[in-house]
Amino acid sequence: MPRAPRTRKSPFNDPLKEATIGVLKNVIDPLLSLMFDASVTVHEFCQLVRERAVRSAGRRTSVEGGPKSKSQVAIMTGLPRSEVARILKSDQLPPGGRLGQHPARKVLAAWFDNPRYLTMNGDPAVLPIFGKRRSFEQLVSTHSRGTPVRAMLDELTQMDAVELLDDQRVKAKSCVPVVSTDVTSDAIAVIGERTRDLLDTLRSNLRSKSIPLFEGTAVLDEADIDMVSLLRREIAEQGENFITSVNSLLSRSREKQNQPIAKPSAKCRVGVTVFYFQGGANDTSKSKIEPVRRKNLKRKKRPINNMRKLSAGRRASKL
Numbered sequence: 001m002p003r004a005p006r007t008r009k010s011p012f013n014d015p016l017k018e019a020t021i022g023v024l025k026n027v028i029d030p031l032l033s034l035m036f037d038a039s040v041t042v043h044e045f046c047q048l049v050r051e052r053a054v055r056s057a058g059r060r061t062s063v064e065g066g067p068k069s070k071s072q073v074a075i076m077t078g079l080p081r082s083e084v085a086r087i088l089k090s091d092q093l094p095p096g097g098r099l100g101q102h103p104a105r106k107v108l109a110a111w112f113d114n115p116r117y118l119t120m121n122g123d124p125a126v127l128p129i130f131g132k133r134r135s136f137e138q139l140v141s142t143h144s145r146g147t148p149v150r151a152m153l154d155e156l157t158q159m160d161a162v163e164l165l166d167d168q169r170v171k172a173k174s175c176v177p178v179v180s181t182d183v184t185s186d187a188i189a190v191i192g193e194r195t196r197d198l199l200d201t202l203r204s205n206l207r208s209k210s211i212p213l214f215e216g217t218a219v220l221d222e223a224d225i226d227m228v229s230l231l232r233r234e235i236a237e238q239g240e241n242f243i244t245s246v247n248s249l250l251s252r253s254r255e256k257q258n259q260p261i262a263k264p265s266a267k268c269r270v271g272v273t274v275f276y277f278q279g280g281a282n283d284t285s286k287s288k289i290e291p292v293r294r295k296n297l298k299r300k301k302r303p304i305n306n307m308r309k310l311s312a313g314r315r316a317s318k319l
Contacts, residue, residue: 027199034191039102039159053077054087103144104155105176110143112175124172126165129153129297136170150297168297194273214272232276239274246272 035045057076061069070088074081111117111124117139119125127136129149137149144152153170156162163171205212223231250270 034188038188039105041102044101050077050079050083051087054079054084058088103147104152104159104161106143107140107152107156108161108172108175111139111172126169126171129168129170153297194275197271197273228278232278235276239276243272243274 031045035041054073054077057073060076061072070081070084073079073088074084077084111127116134117125117127125134127134127139129136131137136153140147140149140152153162153164157164161172161174161176163173165171201213201215205215
């Protein structure tokens with residue numbers, strides 16, 4: 001029998017890089033879910049990553065003792081030197097000033113700012129959905145090119161940013177689309193803080209040669225669904241007791257720090273986070289957004305007035 005051809009390993013294979021890309025996929029998925037909830041586009045995310053990458057690489061080159069070289073930062077990030085120079089010279093862009101804004105935000109911004117779509121009092125006008133002049137269809141066509149008017153209406157209705165009225169008219173309710181009223185800026189800030197702390201701990205333990213920072217995980221891959229409620233309740237109670245004892249320990253440490261000493265010592269931030277996670281058949285981390293029932297909207301045909309009927313009849317008689 002002929003031998004199967006040997007598969008040669010490419011000398012360019014990098015197991016560490018491939019493993020890191022696999023980890024990034026797991027990390028990005030929950031971030032994407034958060035982005036979609038907050039109407040952040042992929043373009044805005046990519047621009048943010050490029051900006052943060054350049055600044056982080058610049059700090060790393062400075063810490064390692066070398067000058068903040070644009071060429072070195074370009075090599076580390078894989079970005080052109082021209083873009084590296086532009087980012088290093090510019091201040092950090094505000095969230096609203098980035099390119100690639102969400103199409104729904106563009107439409108709402110124009111609805112609230114463009115005089116064409118405002119009333120005499122400066123409020124957003126109630127618009128007919130279809131029409132070539134001062135309509136929701138024209139608004140979407142002008143400020144969100146390529147997006148079907150019905151798809152944009154569904155998106156804004158899902159975000160509770162517009163209200164559908166009788167006679168196929170639509171009213172703007174909010175200039176900022178929010179998918180869920182439960183989501184707040186403070187809650188989102190907590191996500192960033194907790195995630196950063198966890199990733200910093202894991203990365204520090206990966207590179208550290210000294211005593212690692214505490215990190216422990218207990219997992220049961222095949223948990224009985226009927227026992228999940230009991231497990232969650234017990235873990236929450238034990239976790240609360242543990243955090244209470246840690247807070248007491250940190251408070252005693254703070255009292256000792258306030259005592260007068262000969263030489264003030266350096267300060268740092270320390271803490272512990274305990275969290276419960278669950279996935280699989282009863283995954284509660286997925287979004288629970290109820291779909292909005294679509295109404296049957298049809299473009300109305302303009303009625304033909306009597307003069308147009310009469311002229312059409314005359315042309316037909318001449319023929």
